[in-house]
Amino acid sequence: MVRQTPKSEETQARIFAAALQVFRERGFEAATMREIAASAHMAVGAAYYYFDSKDALVMAYYERAQNELSPLIDAQLAASRTLEQRLRNIIEQKLDYFEPDRKLVSALTAHIDPAHPLSPFSASTAPVRNSDIAFFKRAIDDSSMKLPKSIQPHLPRLLWLYQMGIFLFWVFDRSRNQERTQLLLAKTLSIVLLGLKLAQLPPLRPLFRPAGELLDTFFGEA
Amino acid sequence: MVRQTPKSEETQARIFAAALQVFRERGFEAATMREIAASAHMAVGAAYYYFDSKDALVMAYYERAQNELSPLIDAQLAASRTLEQRLRNIIEQKLDYFEPDRKLVSALTAHIDPAHPLSPFSASTAPVRNSDIAFFKRAIDDSSMKLPKSIQPHLPRLLWLYQMGIFLFWVFDRSRNQERTQLLLAKTLSIVLLGLKLAQLPPLRPLFRPAGELLDTFFGEA
DNA sequence: GTCTATATGGAGATAGAC
DNA sequence: GTCTATCTCCATATAGAC
Numbered sequence: 001m002v003r004q005t006p007k008s009e010e011t012q013a014r015i016f017a018a019a020l021q022v023f024r025e026r027g028f029e030a031a032t033m034r035e036i037a038a039s040a041h042m043a044v045g046a047a048y049y050y051f052d053s054k055d056a057l058v059m060a061y062y063e064r065a066q067n068e069l070s071p072l073i074d075a076q077l078a079a080s081r082t083l084e085q086r087l088r089n090i091i092e093q094k095l096d097y098f099e100p101d102r103k104l105v106s107a108l109t110a111h112i113d114p115a116h117p118l119s120p121f122s123a124s125t126a127p128v129r130n131s132d133i134a135f136f137k138r139a140i141d142d143s144s145m146k147l148p149k150s151i152q153p154h155l156p157r158l159l160w161l162y163q164m165g166i167f168l169f170w171v172f173d174r175s176r177n178q179e180r181t182q183l184l185l186a187k188t189l190s191i192v193l194l195g196l197k198l199a200q201l202p203p204l205r206p207l208f209r210p211a212g213e214l215l216d217t218f219f220g221e222a
Numbered sequence: 223m224v225r226q227t228p229k230s231e232e233t234q235a236r237i238f239a240a241a242l243q244v245f246r247e248r249g250f251e252a253a254t255m256r257e258i259a260a261s262a263h264m265a266v267g268a269a270y271y272y273f274d275s276k277d278a279l280v281m282a283y284y285e286r287a288q289n290e291l292s293p294l295i296d297a298q299l300a301a302s303r304t305l306e307q308r309l310r311n312i313i314e315q316k317l318d319y320f321e322p323d324r325k326l327v328s329a330l331t332a333h334i335d336p337a338h339p340l341s342p343f344s345a346s347t348a349p350v351r352n353s354d355i356a357f358f359k360r361a362i363d364d365s366s367m368k369l370p371k372s373i374q375p376h377l378p379r380l381l382w383l384y385q386m387g388i389f390l391f392w393v394f395d396r397s398r399n400q401e402r403t404q405l406l407l408a409k410t411l412s413i414v415l416l417g418l419k420l421a422q423l424p425p426l427r428p429l430f431r432p433a434g435e436l437l438d439t440f441f442g443e444a
Numbered sequence: 445g446t447c448t449a450t451a452t453g454g455a456g457a458t459a460g461a462c
Numbered sequence: 463g464t465c466t467a468t469c470t471c472c473a474t475a476t477a478g479a480c
Contacts, residue, residue, distance in 0.1 A: 008464070032454060043466045048456070050464095106335055113332040114394055169440075172336055180442055187436040194432075214409040218391075220402055230446070255473060265448045270474070272446095448479075454472080461466075 012050045015040045019047075019057045020104075028058065028107030055118055058108055059125075062118075066128045069097050073135050077142075084193050086139040091163050091185060095170055095178075106171050120164060133160045145196060148205050150212025154219055162192060234272045237262045241269075241279045242326075250280065250329030277340055280330055281347075284340075288350045291319050295357050299364075306415050308361040313385050313407060317392055317400075328393050342386060355382045367418060370427050372434025376441055384414060 018040035022031045033054055037044045051057050076089035098105050107118075114121040120129065137156040147155065166188070170181040199208050240262035244253045255276055259266045273279050298311035320327050329340075336343040342351065359378040369377065388410070392403040421430050 005463080011464080033456080034454075044456085045458080045467075046465050052456095054455070106337075110335040110338065111332055112334045112390065112394075113328055115328075116332065168334065172334075175443070180439060183439045184436070187432060187439060191432055191436065210409060210413055214406070214413065217402060217405045217409060221397070226445075233446080254471085256471090266474090267449080267476085268447050274474095276473070446480085448477100450475100450477085452473105452475075454474105455470105456472105457468100457470080459466100459468085462464085 008050075011042070011046070015042065015047050015050055016057065016060055019051075020061065023057075023061075023104045023107075024101065027103055058104075058118060061104070062108060062125065062128055065097065066131055069094065070131065072097065077135070077138055083139060083143040083145060083196070084189065086143070087136075087159065087163075087192070088185070088189060090135055090139065091166055094163070094167065095181070102171060109168055109171055129160075132163075133157055136160050136163070145200065147196065147199055148208055148212060150209060151199060151215065154212075154215040157219055158215065159192075162188070230272075233264070233268070237264060237269050237272055238279065238282055241273075242283065245279075245283075245326045245329075246323065249325055280326075280340060283326070284330060284347065284350055287319065288353055291316065292353065294319065299357070299360055305361060305365040305367060305418070306411065308365070309358075309381065309385075309414070310407070310411060312357055312361065313388055316385070316389065317403070324393060331390055331393055351382075354385075355379055358382050358385070367422065369418065369421055370430055370434060372431060373421060373437065376434075376437040379441055380437065381414075384410070 015036065019031070019036045022036050022039055025031075026035070031054075033044055033047055036057075037047045040047070051060065072093055073090055076093050077086060080086045080089050109120060111119045112121070113119055114123075116122060117124040119125065133156050136159040140155055140159070166181065166185055169184060170178055173181045175181075198204050199211075237258065241253070241258045244258050244261055247253075248257070253276075255266055255269055258279075259269045262269070273282065294315050295312055298315050299308060302308045302311050331342060333341045334343070335341055336345075338344060339346040341347065355378050358381040362377055362381070388403065388407055391406060392400055395403045397403075420426050421433075
């Protein structure tokens with residue numbers, strides 16, 4: 001990535017804008033670097049001068065999305081009180097934001113291999129992911145949840161993972177207006193909240209010890 | 223796919239074998255059709271005469287695996303009684319079988335988009351998937367589980383999904399001898415079994431009604 | 445039917461013009 | 463530093479030899 005003179009910034013922005021347009025029109029796979037470059041009135045090499053690869057263009061989109069999404073989610077957090085409201089708001093805000101680009105986003109989330117740079121679990125997407133997880137930490141910290149110590153520290157990542165599941169379901173949800181996702185969100189959210197409430201009851205705590213051990217294993221070194 | 227004369231069968235087998243070898247040596251991405259064809263002492267076109275695409279070679283591998291795995295899992299089912307043993311045996315048999323090809327398998331499972339032919343959720347992989355789900359149906363049917371009607375019909379697919387989660391974790395598990403997966407399997411399996419036992423207790427059944435509705439939504443039209 | 449030779453168009457790399 | 467022209471290697475398609 002280059003970012004120095006005003007001229008280069010303008011060129012880079014032009015290529016990025018052209019790429020987004022072509023991605024939306026053709027989808028990620030069908031889009032060619034030739035077409036993107038042509039659409040930005042450039043030679044192919046110019047696009048590669050600013051973006052290392054086709055994937056890098058997607059990464060740039062991802063990062064821009066996170067930057068634009070942050071203040072929106074901040075506002076959602078400020079506007080809600082209960083943990084349930086907050087979780088719902090974070091997730092719905094995210095779905096809303098990506099709604100126009102559902103097709104493009106599927107290119108981002110089509111990879112599950114943590115070794116693939118575009119994977120939501122990869123090292124390259126770690127900054128975006130961590131900023132995402134931080135929202136859930138804030139949602140929890142301001143609430144009055146008193147959970148077992150074995151579970152508490154894993155909760156932000158666990159909720160992020162839950163949100164990721166909903167997000168993936170939504171991306172590939174072909175029902176009208178993604179109605180199935182709406183149902184799924186409502187139903188899973190109440191189950192999640194019920195689980196959290198149960199985990200707070202002292203007599204039930206022993207039941208949740210294996211869950212803590214499970215989380216230790218799962219998040220072990222990831 | 224062609225399969226007529228003995229000669230063609232032999233050629234097809236040679237190409238398939240060469241492909242497997244190259245996949246194992248180079249990994250799926252780095253393997254080229256040129257190299258596969260050369261390794262089979264053929265022109266590139268010959269490989270395409272027998273296999274429509276590079277992906278088709280992976281599909282062939284997937285199908286052969288399912289054919290070879292079926293009798294092995296049958297044996298595991300015959301040799302075990304409790305549901306817990308059966309689930310563990312099915313899953314461990316599967317991991318054992320794919321152990322030598324963990325790297326190759328990651329190409330198979332790296333796609334999550336149901337629209338991608340190689341995705342475990344795609345239409346093209348439906349036969350393999352259904353045969354897989356049938357194992358779990360058999361494991362349940364022969365056991366004495368009496369679950370709520372709202373959950374019962376979804377259980378094979380649900381357990382398949384659980385097994386898929388373990389499998390994906392295993393594929394990308396970089397710990398020595400995939401020890402983290404072994405731990406995860408042990409811990410999740412006992413939680414799953416505990417959940418199933420609780421779901422059988424009449425006084426707790428109301429608690430599991432939302433779970434049934436959730437499953438209806440989730441498996442709705444998939 | 446089986447297979448070879450060759451063509452097409454894409455991602456990405458790079459030499460070098462300005 | 464910016465960008466163009468061009469090159470390499472790839473998956474895949476196809477004409478046509480046998």
